Amino acid sequence: MAKVSTNGARRIVIVCGLGASSAFVAHRVRHAAGEAGLAVVVTPCALTDLEDRVVDADVVLVATHLSAHLDEIRDAAARHGATVAILPESTMHGGDGHEVLPLIAAADSHQEHRHSQESSQ
Structure with a gap:
């Protein structure tokens, strides 16, 4: 299945148990990414x-309690070509979202490396 185009934007899913905490984290990550x-x-x-x-995700960020x-x-992310990273504990407890930006960059690097390996095969 083809991923939905977002005009080059990184598609990030933030996962927590019930989704309430991830909504707050998502807001902070959007703001931090926009500033960057x-x-x-x-x-x-x-x-x-x-x-x-x-x-449709490129990156799945997971709350530590999961x-x-x-x-x-x-496994779910791999089926769709997404990279997984665990959120820093500080993110779930009041971080401003900037601490997540290196995870997004690392996930991008991982995906680029994986795609270049697939292309060379």
């Missing part, structure tokens, strides 16, 4: 909605 000049589309997501949300579900989340 990064084009992003950030979607909050409850764990139960992950399969539907990950389809570490027991990390394999399940990685």
